[in-house]
Structures are given as structure tokens and as C-alpha cells.
Amino acid sequence: MQCYLLLPVALKYFKFGLIATALSLFIFFLSNISILDKYSFGYFLPLGTFFIFMVGASISRKNMSSTYKHFPTIISLSSIIGIFTIEVGIIQRGGFQSEVLLGIFSGILLICFLQRFSSKPGNRFLGSISYGIFLYHFLFIYIFQHESLIETNQLLKYSSIVVSTIFISILSHIFFERKIHAWRLSISN
Numbered sequence: 001m002q003c004y005l006l007l008p009v010a011l012k013y014f015k016f017g018l019i020a021t022a023l024s025l026f027i028f029f030l031s032n033i034s035i036l037d038k039y040s041f042g043y044f045l046p047l048g049t050f051f052i053f054m055v056g057a058s059i060s061r062k063n064m065s066s067t068y069k070h071f072p073t074i075i076s077l078s079s080i081i082g083i084f085t086i087e088v089g090i091i092q093r094g095g096f097q098s099e100v101l102l103g104i105f106s107g108i109l110l111i112c113f114l115q116r117f118s119s120k121p122g123n124r125f126l127g128s129i130s131y132g133i134f135l136y137h138f139l140f141i142y143i144f145q146h147e148s149l150i151e152t153n154q155l156l157k158y159s160s161i162v163v164s165t166i167f168i169s170i171l172s173h174i175f176f177e178r179k180i181h182a183w184r185l186s187i188s189n
Contacts, residue, residue: 002046003046003050003052003053004053006020006046006050006053007050007057010050010054011057011061017054020050020054021050021051021054023047023050024046024047024048024049024050024051025051027041027047027048028041028042028048028049031048032082032086032097032101033091033092034091034092034094036048038094038096051075054068054071055104055108056111058072059072059108059111059112059115060115072112076104076105079101079102079104079105080101080105082098083098083101083105086098096141128177128178129170129173130169131177132170132172133165133166136164136168136169136172137161137165140160140161140165143164144161145161
């Protein structure tokens with residue numbers, strides 16, 4: 001929520017946006033090399049995640065400043081380099097750094113690819129459940145990872161995390177978000 005509040009200010013005031021983005025990238029980097037807490041600063045707090053919102057804004061806005069024009073490419077390449085340095089042991093592994101970086105890389109590529117099509121089947125539905133996926137995925141990682149419900153088979157464990165997260169996100173969208181959205185529209189008319 002804090003990033004969504006900060007984004008319009010960063011887009012309106014270029015210098016502020018540039019400083020906020022650079023600071024966010026720096027904090028994300030420090031958390032991934034274990035100087036700052038990986039989970040708090042590199043994943044949960046807006047200080048380390050705001051740059052992702054600026055990547056999204058720079059992909060979606062054609063009139064974005066030339067400073068941000070190559071930002072998605074730079075972040076994609078940095079993510080691949082980060083994955084490599086973590087997996088070969090240059091940066092200490094201690095969390096889900098590679099997975100987060102792979103998500104950033106593949107997300108940027110997928111969004112840039114899909115942006116070329118005028119009609120995107122399922123786009124509205126996937127967009128509707130995406131926030132639920134973001135909200136619920138860590139809960140299921142915790143349940144299946146830390147509660148050791150499925151210890152023997154890694155593929156089964158990770159598949160259970162993905163399927164459970166998507167399933168609950170769909171239910172949450174159907175039973176809560178859609179109704180809240182309809183109510184919000186009804187009171188605004």
C-alpha cells in the first residue's frame with residue numbers, strides 16, 4: 001500500500017522518483033548480500049521493493065523519462081547476474097533471493113512480451129487474482145516449509161505452495177474482492 005501511495009509522487013516529481021528508486025535498489029541489494037535482513041528489507045518493506053513499481057511504471061508508460069526507458073532491461077540483466085552470483089556461492093544464500101530475482105526477471109519479460117498483444121485472454125482474471133497471490137503466497141510458504149507438512153518430496157511441497165496460493169486467491173477474489181469492488185462502484189455512482 002505504501003508503494004502505491006509513493007508511486008504517483010515519484011512519477012510526478014522526477015528527482016524524487018529517481019532518488020527513491022535508487023535508494024530502493026540499494027536497499028534491495030544490501031538485503032540480498034545479507035547486510036540488511038533479507039525478508040524485511042528485500043521483500044516486505046517498501047524501501048527495498050519500490051523499484052519494482054517503477055519498473056512496472058516504466059514498462060506501462062510510453063512517455064516515461066528517457067532515464068527510465070532502459071530500466072526494465074537493466075533490472076532484468078541485474079537479476080540474472082544476481083541469480084548467478086547467488087547460485088555459484090559468491091553471495092551467501094539465506095532465503096529466497098534466487099527465486100525472487102527469477103520472479104523479477106521472468107515477470108518483466110512476460111509483461112513486455114504480453115504488452116505487444118492488444119487482446120490478452122485471461123488478463124483481467126489473472127490481474128484480479130494477482131494481488132491475492134502476492135498476499136497469500138508467503139503464508140503457504142510458511143505452512144509447507146516451516147510446519148513440515150510435506151518433507152519428503154520437494155516437488156510436491158512447491159507444487160502444494162503454488163496450487164494452494166492460487167486456489168485461495170481465486171476464492172478470495174470470488175467471495176470477497178468482487179463483492180467489495182461492486183459495493184465500491186455502487187457507492188461512487
